[in-house]
Amino acid sequence: MIDLRAARNDPDTYRAALARKGAEAVFDELLAADRACLELQPRVEELRARTKLKGKPTPEQLEELRRVKVELQELEQRFAEAGERRQELLDRVPNPPAEDVPDGASEEDATVVKLVGEPTEFSFEPRDHLDLAAAHGWIDVERAARVSGSRFVYRVGDLALLEIALYRWALERIVQKGHVPVLPPVLVREEAMYGTGFFPSEKGDFYDVPEDGLYLVGTSEVPLAAFHMGEEVDGLPLRYVALSTCFRREAGAAGRDTRGMFRVHQFDKVEMFVFCEPERSRDEHERLLAIEEQLVQELGLPYRVLNIAAGDLGASAAKKYDIEAWFPGQSRYREITSTSNTTDFQSRRLNVRYRRDGKLEHVHTLNGTAVTARALIAILESFQDEDGSISVPEPLTAFGAPSRVGSGARELQFRT
RNA sequence: GGAGGGGUGGCAGAGCGGUCGAAUGCGGCGGUCUCGAAAACCGUUACCGGCGGUUCCGUCGGUCGAGGGUUCAAAUCCCUCCCCCUCCGCCA
Numbered sequence: 001m002i003d004l005r006a007a008r009n010d011p012d013t014y015r016a017a018l019a020r021k022g023a024e025a026v027f028d029e030l031l032a033a034d035r036a037c038l039e040l041q042p043r044v045e046e047l048r049a050r051t052k053l054k055g056k057p058t059p060e061q062l063e064e065l066r067r068v069k070v071e072l073q074e075l076e077q078r079f080a081e082a083g084e085r086r087q088e089l090l091d092r093v094p095n096p097p098a099e100d101v102p103d104g105a106s107e108e109d110a111t112v113v114k115l116v117g118e119p120t121e122f123s124f125e126p127r128d129h130l131d132l133a134a135a136h137g138w139i140d141v142e143r144a145a146r147v148s149g150s151r152f153v154y155r156v157g158d159l160a161l162l163e164i165a166l167y168r169w170a171l172e173r174i175v176q177k178g179h180v181p182v183l184p185p186v187l188v189r190e191e192a193m194y195g196t197g198f199f200p201s202e203k204g205d206f207y208d209v210p211e212d213g214l215y216l217v218g219t220s221e222v223p224l225a226a227f228h229m230g231e232e233v234d235g236l237p238l239r240y241v242a243l244s245t246c247f248r249r250e251a252g253a254a255g256r257d258t259r260g261m262f263r264v265h266q267f268d269k270v271e272m273f274v275f276c277e278p279e280r281s282r283d284e285h286e287r288l289l290a291i292e293e294q295l296v297q298e299l300g301l302p303y304r305v306l307n308i309a310a311g312d313l314g315a316s317a318a319k320k321y322d323i324e325a326w327f328p329g330q331s332r333y334r335e336i337t338s339t340s341n342t343t344d345f346q347s348r349r350l351n352v353r354y355r356r357d358g359k360l361e362h363v364h365t366l367n368g369t370a371v372t373a374r375a376l377i378a379i380l381e382s383f384q385d386e387d388g389s390i391s392v393p394e395p396l397t398a399f400g401a402p403s404r405v406g407s408g409a410r411e412l413q414f415r416t
Numbered sequence: 417g418g419a420g421g422g423g424u425g426g427c428a429g430a431g432c433g434g435u436c437g438a439a440u441g442c443g444g445c446g447g448u449c450u451c452g453a454a455a456a457c458c459g460u461u462a463c464c465g466g467c468g469g470u471u472c473c474g475u476c477g478g479u480c481g482a483g484g485g486u487u488c489a490a491a492u493c494c495c496u497c498c499c500c501c502u503c504c505g506c507c508a
Contacts, residue, residue, distance in 0.1 A: 005465095041466055045477040051488075052477095056434065065488040189498090232426085358445090360463080 001090050001348045008034060017096035020103060020310035030089040037086050040079040047072045091200055095345035097310040098319040105311030117302030119326045124386045128329025129377040130260030133159060135388050136406050137416050139261055151250060153261040157414030158405040162392060163376050165401035167243055170270040170295060170370040177291055179241035179272060184223035186244050187214040192226035195350035197316030207247050220244035221367040224273035229350045236354055237276035261373060270370035281364035285341040288368035289321045292337045295370060299393045301378050302326045304333055316342040325378040336375050339368030
């Protein structure tokens with residue numbers, strides 16, 4: 001959530017920034033609700049002060065107290081309602097975008113920050129990941145549909161090994177950068193979803209387990225951010241890297257990316273997360289992007305970096321960089337990583353603070369993708385040969401991936 | 417899943433209807449002493465919000481796991497939920 005006091009003191013700056021996210025109206029509603037609260041608060045407090053007394057009251061005082069109580073009840077009721085209204089609106093106001101975020105509301109409004117490498121050239125017609133995988137039985141969507149429904153996949157044989165190697169490699173590389181490795185819970189309470197800014201605005205995008213009041217996380221950003229929920233932290237920056245399965249309803253994505261495993265309800269992801277001092281978060285954001293780029297480079301994938309437009313940012317991000325890799329099967333760049341600076345938006349909701357000169361202040365938080373299965377798809381499509389085999393990026397072979405998959409003898413081993 | 421015990425300040429731990437934001441100890445910070453340090457001693461040390469002056473202070477309100485209730489008055493009594501511990505059961 002935003003800093004209400006700061007917004008109250010400088011409403012015009014906040015309004016202008018929030019307008020870029022289309023949140024001008026809700027912000028003005030918030031200010032009005034806030035004024036209503038502030039009008040009632042002194043009156044309530046003044047009456048409450050009158051009910052305070054030390055020791056046993058005399059009969060006359062008791063009489064007076066009963067009268068004040070009646071008066072108070074009505075006012076407290078109104079104050080409580082005003083407070084709820086304000087909180088409700090506060091929960092819906094997004095993090096204002098940073099100044100260096102481009103205007104616009106859609107994907108197309110992002111600016112291309114940099115372009116690295118060239119779209120891969122082929123002397124034959126490159127196949128897409130599903131064609132490639134289907135030929136080897138690596139991705140089984142039919143059986144997955146039977147078992148779980150559409151947008152689920154089985155990864156089988158060498159592809160399973162390759163995918164695990166990818167995660168294991170990424171984890172290792174990020175740990176080398178000083179991040180603490182974590183295997184987090186993927187079922188979380190509502191507070192964690194709220195605290196990271198996914199609730200209430202994106203509630204419909206996630207699976208829940210109503211009987212237990214738990215939610216399946218769409219990213220390990222949630223359990224990582226909530227790791228320090230309610231804490232006073234020290235030793236900043238605190239840097240983590242998690243491997244977890246992620247679950248998304250993809251409710252708004254009907255008909256989009258329906259082929260293969262590009263967009264599925266369940267996937268795995270290695271995710272970076274940082275808690276840092278406010279003045280440091282810009283640098284940390286660049287740092288996370290640099291790590292992401294390095295990984296993509298080590299895999300040998302051509303890519304571009306996008307600075308996402310204000311209106312296309314989620315509620316919690318002040319700024320977001322996406323890396324899009326070239327997917328030869330689709331002949332276009334598609335998102336494979338995303339890193340956001342969420343400034344103090346999550347730490348306010350989660351109440352994560354640190355002590356600076358004896359005073360408690362909210363930390364800044366940042367998240368960034370190391371790798372997901374989308375990188376795997378990009379690898380399949382980018383490093384395919386005409387015979388349908390794939391030459392695996394060298395770094396992955398140290399983590400259990402065969403150096404070439406999809407050729408001859410190995411196939412027999414994993415027949416399904 | 418069953419039976420019991422418990423959640424109080426940075427930590428440990430008392431308080432179990434009013435004078436309690438809360439004893440005491442430890443830790444932290446400041447000071448005295450000292451060439452310096454330790455020890456000892458003295459002082460200080462929770463958070464959130466409103467208002468007024470505004471490096472900071474004053475004042476009022478709220479907060480003793482969370483929410484609700486009883487009462488003129490709740491850390492203290494009642495209800496619901498959450499969490500932790502012990503024992504039993506079950507289980508990878």
